[in-house]
Amino acid sequence: MRSNTLLKIFCISVCIVLVSCAGINEKHRGLxxxxxxxxxxxxxxxxxxxxxxxxxxAISYDQLNxxxxxxxxxxxxxxxxxxLELWWTIDWLGMGYIFPRWRFALxxxxxxGKEELISGVRIGECRFREGCNHGxxxxxxxxxxxxxxxxxxIIWDNWDYGDDDGVKGYLDHYQHVYKPLINQYTxxxxxxxxxxxxxPPVSPRDEVCKISEECKPPYRLKEKKIIKSMSF
Numbered sequence: 001m002r003s004n005t006l007l008k009i010f011c012i013s014v015c016i017v018l019v020s021c022a023g024i025n026e027k028h029r030g031l032x033x034x035x036x037x038x039x040x041x042x043x044x045x046x047x048x049x050x051x052x053x054x055x056x057x058a059i060s061y062d063q064l065n066x067x068x069x070x071x072x073x074x075x076x077x078x079x080x081x082x083x084l085e086l087w088w089t090i091d092w093l094g095m096g097y098i099f100p101r102w103r104f105a106l107x108x109x110x111x112x113g114k115e116e117l118i119s120g121v122r123i124g125e126c127r128f129r130e131g132c133n134h135g136x137x138x139x140x141x142x143x144x145x146x147x148x149x150x151x152x153x154i155i156w157d158n159w160d161y162g163d164d165d166g167v168k169g170y171l172d173h174y175q176h177v178y179k180p181l182i183n184q185y186t187x188x189x190x191x192x193x194x195x196x197x198x199x200p201p202v203s204p205r206d207e208v209c210k211i212s213e214e215c216k217p218p219y220r221l222k223e224k225k226i227i228k229s230m231s232f
Contacts, residue, residue, distance in 0.1 A: 059135030066102045080150035081111045123178040130162025132209040154178045161202040187228040192219035
């Protein structure tokens with residue numbers, strides 16, 4: 001009996017440790033077409049070229065956990081043949097973690113690029129156990145088929161809305177930006193002061209992107225720091 005109790009406690013503890021990065025913000029699903037359940041593409045104004053039709057496509061997906069099988073959950077294409085893939089992946093020894101971590105990862109592929117880009121590069125990931133993620137990509141749509149002709153910019157935002165897993169005492173926000181035309185990848189870390197009446201967790205575990213009323217923005221910035229800038 002005692003061994004069974006210890007086993008249950010161990011399993012619960014492992015589950016708590018392994019839950020990672022489970023949510024992506026949902027974008028007006030009721031307004032989307034059936035074949036666009038998780039991708040919401042809408043026209044926006046290109047400030048640099050206002051005569052060119054431009055799309056902003058928001059990415060959303062169901063909240064996942066460690067019971068969800070890893071694999072590709074969503075594929076986003078450009079007319080150029082470039083594609084984005086949203087992965088639910090298990091990272092551990094190969095990614096520098098002793099214990100497995102289930103998380104979302106955003107991958108970019110370019111069949112006309114260098115070997116590394118053909119194989120796929122990670123341009124976004126979730127760093128927190130109860131992380132909330134926002135994804136978006138941009139590109140011109142000259143033929144107006146509601147698909148970017150090519151990708152000009154891809155942005156992935158990752159927020160620590162859980163139990164203050166990042167820099168203690170501050171609300172962490174990582175922004176990943178990739179610009180395929182110049183092959184430039186940048187990761188910026190933002191630290192914010194929690195609002196006066198807000199204490200972690202910012203969102204409930206079962207709805208990691210649902211911010212509690214006392215924790216809603218705007219947030220006061222403490223620090224902004226580029227932690228990675230590179231080309232593939």
